[in-house]
Amino acid sequence: MTTLSSKRDSMDATTSDLSNKLESTTLSTASPTPKRSPLTLTSLPTSIRNRIYSHLLDTELVNLSQPNVSYTHTLTSSLLTFTPSRPPFPTTTSLFTLNRHLSRETLHYFYSTNLFIRLELYTADARHAKTMLTDSGILFVPSCPPTSATRHALDLTLVEKNSSQKRAEVMFPAQYLPRLINFWDQAKKATKSWASNHSLFVKVLNTYGFGLARFQGDVLELLRLVNGFGAVTIEEGEAGRLLPGYKEGLHESLTVGEVTAEGVKGVVEGAVERAEEALGRGEHELSAQLAQSGVVTLTYAYLTRPETLHMQADVFHKAIQRLRWRCELITAKALFGQHEEVTSSKGDWVSSTSAAVDVSKRQEVARDMLAAETAASRALSLATDSPSPNSNPWFQSLPAELIPPNKREWFTDEERGESWYVCGIVHTAVGEPLFAAGDLERACGLNPNGKGFEDAFQRAREGIDWNIKPGTGLKKVARLARQ
Structure with missing residues (x-):
């Protein structure tokens, strides 16, 4: 007999399940949403902080749209003091006292930038001191800076006829140095005995970690415009070391009675020879700086003494162009050699996440390899006498009328081959094997016996990936360098 079960409500099937779930369910207090850290100056990327600092601490930018400064002077205890109509440099120095980290960073930016x-x-x-300061327009400090100041770049002391009477002391940014040098040059031309009646004391206090070629160009190279001083003393502080041989060459330029074209060439030849010796010893960073200092000296010479240099015969112009070619070629070789261990390693060093090559190191390598590619292209332009101004190094720094003449026959096929070779190995390093193969093929054709040319050509051909668009490697390196 079949037993019929009673009819069940449709909800009965889940009642027990629901009660069990309700008993086992507990309410937990939701954890609070973490608050976002407030945006502070120190949390910003370095590039953005530096952009902010430039508008607060750069003595040139803070004076944009500001009215001109006028000065009144007084003679107190035989020392000239000046009172400005407004602060000559309205920088925001309160940044120096915010905290230890920002103080260190902003002080370095302030002094290294200005x-x-x-x-x-x-x-x-x-009256001589007043005339010099007024006519040169460097009356920038209302009162004498403390003698214990050590953060600035350079001390210049000018003594007339061995006088012990101090008449003025001012502090000014290097961007105004050309005004002072121009006054000295005009005074020397107006009075033949002006330079011989003065002694000059130069002390380099800080170079701020700059490339020394750049630093010397910014604050010292222009001094060569004035020669014939009665006495010159050049000192290097503990944090103000210069490139080997530079101090001696500068001293000679400041004391020589007459500046000659051969004298200018001799200074650059000395720098180039020291650069080649350093490259041979494997001191790549020093070699690059010495070669670049030769370029700086040549550039300033053609800017300040164009008549003296341009009136020379072709034999002189040939020597100058070959010196410039050597400077550019050494720079490219040195920068390549400095990072060859990184760029020749297996894998893509540009995008590598290996702990052995951190981001900051790769950025440094990228910047140097771009500089090496530029230097190699410039050397090639000189050796081939390229008509294109884009790669001609002289067009980058001199007006067209001051550029020295050049001829293709002043360079041999072997030297052109070497220029192509350096272009090739640099293009290989930046991930452009197709460009490199073309460079190295030309190098082998011009100089079949070149050391390592064939091996480099073979490596470049093996590295070609036809699926990658030419130029991609250089773009990647440029992006990394800008980070």
Whole structure:
């Protein structure tokens, strides 16, 4: 007999399940949403902080749209003091006292960007000091800076006729140094005995970790415009070391009675020879800086003494162009050699996440390899006498009328082959094997016996990936360098 079960409500099937779930369910307090850290100056990327600092601490930018400064002077205890109509440099120095990290960072930015120079004038006649400062327009400090100041870049002391009477002391950024040098040059031309009646004391205090070629160009190279000083003393502080041989060459330029074209060439030849010796010893960074210092000296020479240099015969112009070619080629070789261990390693060093090559190191390598590619292209342009101004190094820094003449026959096929070879190995390093293969094929054709040319050509051909568009490697390196 079949037993019929009673009819069940449709909800009965889940009642027990629901009660069990309700008993086992507990309410937990939701954890609070973490608050976002407030945006602070130190949390910003370095590039953005530096952009902010430039508008607060750069003595040139803070004066944009500001009215001109006028000065009144007084002679107190035989020392000239000046009172400005407004602060000559309205920088935001309160940044120096915010905290330890920002103080260190902003102080370094302030001094390394503006490259302050302290000038002391000794003369028996206060009018001479007043005329020099007024006519050159470097009346920037209302009162004498403390003698214990050590953060600035350079000390200049000018003494007239061995006077012990200090008449003025001012501090000014290096961007105004050309005004002072121009006054000295005009005074020397107006009075033949002006330079011989003055002694110059130069002390380099800080180079701020700059490339020394750049630093020397910013604060010292222009001094060569004035020669014939009665006495010159050049000192290097503990943090103000210069490139080997530079101090001696500068001293000779400042004391020589007459500046000659051969003298200018001799200074650059000395720098190039020291650069080649350093490259041979494997001191790549020093070699690159020495070669670049030769370029700086040549550039300033053609800017300040164009008549003296351009009136020379072709034999002189040939020597100058070959010196410039050597400078560019050494720079490219040195920068390539400095990072060859990184760029020749297996894998893509540009995008590598290996702990052995951190981001900051790869950025440094990228910047140097771009500089090496530029230098190699410039050397090639000189050796081939390229008509294109885009790669001609002289067009980058001199007006067209001051550029020295050049001829293709001043260079041999072997030298052109070497230029193509350096272009090739640099293009290989930046991930452009197709460009490199073309460069190295030309190098082998011009100089079949070139050391390592064939091997480099073979490596470049093996590295070609036809699925990658030419130029991609250089773009990747440029992006990394800009980070």
